[in-house]
Amino acid sequence: MAQDLDAFRAETREWLEASCPEEMRQPVDGEGDVYWGGRNAEFKNEAQKAWFEACREKGYTVPDWPKEYGGAGLSPAEAKVLRQEMARINARPPLSSFGIWMLGPALLHFGTEGQKQHFLNEIARGEIRWCQGYSEPGSGSDLVSMQTFGEDKGDHWIVNGQKIWTSYADEADWIFCLVRTDKNDKYRGITFMLFDMTNDGVSTKPIKLISGNSPFCETFMDDVKVPKSYGEGIPAYVGEINRGWDVAKYLLGHEREMISGAGNKERSGSLGPKLARNGIDNPVLRAALAEYDIDALAFGCMGEKFLDELKVGKGHPAQPNMMKYAGTELNKQRHELMMSAGGSRALEWESEETSGGTPARSWLRTKANSIEGGTSEVMLNVIAKRILELPGA
Amino acid sequence: MPLYLDEDQQMLADTASEFMAEQGGIEKQLRHWRDKGCKDGFGHGLWEQFAEMGFTGMMVDEDHGGLGMGHAEAGIVLEQIGRNLTPSPFLTSSVMAASALDAASDDLKGRWLPGLVEGKSVFAVAVDEGPKHNPQSIKTRAEKSGNGFKLTGAKTFVVQGASADMLVVAARTSGGDADDDGITLFAVPRDAANMTQDPVRLVDSSMASHITFDGVELDGDAVIGDVDGGRAVLNKMLSAGRAGAASEGVGVAGGAFDMTTEYLKQRKQFGKLIGEFQALQHRAAHVYSELEIARATAIKAAQMLDEDAEKADLIVSVAKAKVGKVARLAVQEGVQMHGGIGMTDEYDIGLFMKRDRALHEFLGDHYFHADRVARLSGY
Ligand SMILES: Cc1cc2nc3c(=O)[nH]c(=O)nc-3n(C[C@H](O)[C@H](O)[C@H](O)COP(=O)(O)OP(=O)(O)OC[C@H]3O[C@@H](n4cnc5c(N)ncnc54)[C@H](O)[C@@H]3O)c2cc1C
Ligand SMILES: Cc1cc2nc3c(=O)[nH]c(=O)nc-3n(C[C@H](O)[C@H](O)[C@H](O)COP(=O)(O)OP(=O)(O)OC[C@H]3O[C@@H](n4cnc5c(N)ncnc54)[C@H](O)[C@@H]3O)c2cc1C
Numbered sequence: 001m002a003q004d005l006d007a008f009r010a011e012t013r014e015w016l017e018a019s020c021p022e023e024m025r026q027p028v029d030g031e032g033d034v035y036w037g038g039r040n041a042e043f044k045n046e047a048q049k050a051w052f053e054a055c056r057e058k059g060y061t062v063p064d065w066p067k068e069y070g071g072a073g074l075s076p077a078e079a080k081v082l083r084q085e086m087a088r089i090n091a092r093p094p095l096s097s098f099g100i101w102m103l104g105p106a107l108l109h110f111g112t113e114g115q116k117q118h119f120l121n122e123i124a125r126g127e128i129r130w131c132q133g134y135s136e137p138g139s140g141s142d143l144v145s146m147q148t149f150g151e152d153k154g155d156h157w158i159v160n161g162q163k164i165w166t167s168y169a170d171e172a173d174w175i176f177c178l179v180r181t182d183k184n185d186k187y188r189g190i191t192f193m194l195f196d197m198t199n200d201g202v203s204t205k206p207i208k209l210i211s212g213n214s215p216f217c218e219t220f221m222d223d224v225k226v227p228k229s230y231g232e233g234i235p236a237y238v239g240e241i242n243r244g245w246d247v248a249k250y251l252l253g254h255e256r257e258m259i260s261g262a263g264n265k266e267r268s269g270s271l272g273p274k275l276a277r278n279g280i281d282n283p284v285l286r287a288a289l290a291e292y293d294i295d296a297l298a299f300g301c302m303g304e305k306f307l308d309e310l311k312v313g314k315g316h317p318a319q320p321n322m323m324k325y326a327g328t329e330l331n332k333q334r335h336e337l338m339m340s341a342g343g344s345r346a347l348e349w350e351s352e353e354t355s356g357g358t359p360a361r362s363w364l365r366t367k368a369n370s371i372e373g374g375t376s377e378v379m380l381n382v383i384a385k386r387i388l389e390l391p392g393a
Numbered sequence: 394m395p396l397y398l399d400e401d402q403q404m405l406a407d408t409a410s411e412f413m414a415e416q417g418g419i420e421k422q423l424r425h426w427r428d429k430g431c432k433d434g435f436g437h438g439l440w441e442q443f444a445e446m447g448f449t450g451m452m453v454d455e456d457h458g459g460l461g462m463g464h465a466e467a468g469i470v471l472e473q474i475g476r477n478l479t480p481s482p483f484l485t486s487s488v489m490a491a492s493a494l495d496a497a498s499d500d501l502k503g504r505w506l507p508g509l510v511e512g513k514s515v516f517a518v519a520v521d522e523g524p525k526h527n528p529q530s531i532k533t534r535a536e537k538s539g540n541g542f543k544l545t546g547a548k549t550f551v552v553q554g555a556s557a558d559m560l561v562v563a564a565r566t567s568g569g570d571a572d573d574d575g576i577t578l579f580a581v582p583r584d585a586a587n588m589t590q591d592p593v594r595l596v597d598s599s600m601a602s603h604i605t606f607d608g609v610e611l612d613g614d615a616v617i618g619d620v621d622g623g624r625a626v627l628n629k630m631l632s633a634g635r636a637g638a639a640s641e642g643v644g645v646a647g648g649a650f651d652m653t654t655e656y657l658k659q660r661k662q663f664g665k666l667i668g669e670f671q672a673l674q675h676r677a678a679h680v681y682s683e684l685e686i687a688r689a690t691a692i693k694a695a696q697m698l699d700e701d702a703e704k705a706d707l708i709v710s711v712a713k714a715k716v717g718k719v720a721r722l723a724v725q726e727g728v729q730m731h732g733g734i735g736m737t738d739e740y741d742i743g744l745f746m747k748r749d750r751a752l753h754e755f756l757g758d759h760y761f762h763a764d765r766v767a768r769l770s771g772y
Pocket of ligand 1: 131133372
């Protein structure tokens with residue numbers, strides 16, 4: 001077993017050496033460095049394209065998914081080796097998508113064979129870009145109070161309502177969306193639907209953020225016709241009708257895992273050595289960095305433990321909430337320190353030196369970490385209730 | 394290695410947890426010896442039971458009667474020791490001294506290890522010379538004298554020094570006070586002439602000694618490892634101790650935290666269980682999260698020592714510092730959430746606070762290790 005892994009490691013190293021272009025071995029530094037796939041996707045450069053295509057061939061856009069769904073079918077141990085080897089050379093993720101992080105795991109768990117064959121392969125090949133329609137203006141933390149309604153018309157629904165904070169809705173091809181299909185049952189009256197954003201009646205409006213970017217939208221659904229099926233064995237909903245809340249919660253676990261940054265070397269690595277290159281001559285800042293590095297490296301250990309346990313089904317099912325809480329609070333602190341170390345230069349908003357204000361914009365973006373995917377307060381509520389089993393929580 | 398306990402380790406954890414709760418519990422050990430004013434601060438009977446369980450020699454190799462286990466396994470036992478505040482010489486004897494003796498001659502091993510394995514002997518380690526951990530500076534000197542050495546100087550806060558049958562003493566055989574080279578470790582028997590002990594009781598009821606060496610004569614075969622080349626052995630011993638202290642700290646924090654969440658589920662105020670107040674829930678959930686991270690880090694540090702990994706020293710310091718911060722948080726929140734009753738001697742929660750303070754100081758506090766993390770990272 002260990003020998004097989006050693007062989008796999010050697011093989012992986014060789015493959016990475018041959019397949020991962022030098023430009024793709026740099027830390028991600030802004031939105032343009034990430035490839036999201038989709039119908040309208042464009043590669044930033046040749047290297048990004050080559051790296052994505054090499055990974056797609058190997059199934060390495062989703063290494064631990066089964067081969068028949070576009071993955072590489074790696075065992076947990078092999079997937080860990082691949083992660084380690086990619087981290088070793090700072091390889092960028094070849095493809096980022098809500099399909100990989102969120103919808104994919106939900107389909108693997110709840111989907112029909114037909115849905116898996118169809119949607120998972122599309123996701124793995126980066127063909128369709130997905131967005132998440134959960135939040136509504138009146139329903140954020142209290143997600144289950146959502147009101148978007150789908151009226152049953154036999155072979156289809158007519159959906160009306162409004163979603164908000166839909167990340168990249170204006171660039172997404174399809175949406176996975178929570179729709180109320182029974183007004184009388186709060187939890188058992190929600191259906192988890194999948195539909196095309198080009199359907200009549202779907203429209204989006206960007207929301208400008210404090211970072212000056214607008215990756216989010218309000219999404220309006222105005223008499224949208226959603227068929228109940230996309231063909232033999234491919235229903236347009238995941239799980240059962242009216243039982244979408246189970247799927248939604250399962251997916252949130254994966255979303256939180258992803259946002260936590262567990263296993264993300266750039267986010268759980270130390271900061272001091274990097275910033276020290278600019279010379280830290282202030283002992284108080286040095287001490288703050290050392291404190292941060294302790295927390296970051298410790299979180300890195302936790303990330304490793306969390307992923308190891310996840311793969312073998314150990315650990316508490318609510319653990320992703322703890323990881324999300326700890327990881328996002330840490331990431332905010334990381335960017336505070338990067339701003340401090342950067343000094344006035346980090347305040348520049350449009351300059352070339354800062355690639356258009358990257359430090360400041362990234363810092364502002366991280367403030368959302370403890371809000372998106374469930375706020376830190378909500379994470380603490382879940383930990384208190386489900387893990388610590390405190391009363392009345 | 395995956396970062397969770399494998400089957401054998403889980404079995405050890407279950408055994409250690411049951412044993413320590415039954416035999417090493419607070420009432421039976423800590424309070425018992427404390428209230429008696431015991432000069433050792435721990436029970437030798439329990440130490441022999443440790444031996445029967447196979448704990449005392451768990452890090453000793455099989456050729457010398459031990460079990461040949463690693464830091465990861467020692468950490469499992471230490472977590473249970475911490476959780477029950479069990480006073481014992483396990484960390485100094487079975488982890489630190491055993492790690493140093495690993496580098497000793499067969500003669501020296503033959504002299505000391507059987508007693509350790511049987512639970513008859515207790516060892517202490519004498520490194521520090523002031524109230525803050527500073528192993529870089531060692532002033533105690535050992536001069537060549539005939540076939541042996543003459544030891545002169547003083548060590549402070551040697552945990553269980555006065556109870557120990559043998560002390561691992563770090564002394565300088567050449568060079569300047571802060572040099573890396575020129576350090577030699579000695580195995581000094583308790584009855585050595587010209588050695589005086591001045592024991593003090595610490596806040597956690599443990600005993601520590603201030604020891605003076607006034608020309609203590611040592612045979613040449615008291616040397617552990619190489620003359621002048623002791624820094625590497627010393628570092629190994631310190632790493633073993635620091636990783637071990639981190640595991641024990643996880644236990645202290647975990648014990649305090651469990652006691653606190655239990656209390657939150659029992660105590661009523663304003664007509665509600667206090668655990669229903671979100672102000673307390675969020676703080677408890679925060680402590681839980683930090684504690685999980687600290688535990689992962691302590692396991693990682695022990696594994697890296699076992700694997701002799703390149704960054705082991707760095708992660709050991711991360712673990713000692715992180716656990717230090719987290720255990721502090723857990724015991725302080727523990728006392729706070731117990732309200733007034735947390736301030737009474739009758740309730741155990743305060744005992745956790747005391748043990749945390751002593752353990753935190755041992756082998757470098759959180760500031761010491763933060764500084765070390767920065768240095769090892771090149772800034
Ligand atoms: C960057 C980003 C990306 C996002 N992407 C998407 C997306 O793609 N799709 C999507 O559907 N949604 C998305 N969201 C929405 C996100 O899920 C919600 O913003 C989040 O769930 C919080 O809801 P809210 O904004 O309505 O805040 P509210 O729920 O109104 O919360 C306001 C404050 O009250 C606190 N609070 C609320 N309830 C409690 C409670 N019970 N106890 C204690 N405190 C409480 C909150 O913690 C918060 O501090 C995104 C948000 C952000 C910031
Ligand atoms: C050193 C000392 C001297 C004292 N001297 C005197 C004295 O001279 N005379 C006298 O009468 N009393 C005295 N007291 C008692 C003191 O006033 C009480 O200990 C204090 O009011 C707290 O009450 P409690 O101990 O019952 O804790 P509890 O009320 O049981 O509280 C336990 C925990 O729950 C929390 N909690 C309780 N209610 C809420 C809530 N609604 N929301 C959030 N958290 C909550 C508390 O903050 C605490 O963390 C003394 C106490 C001490 C420690």
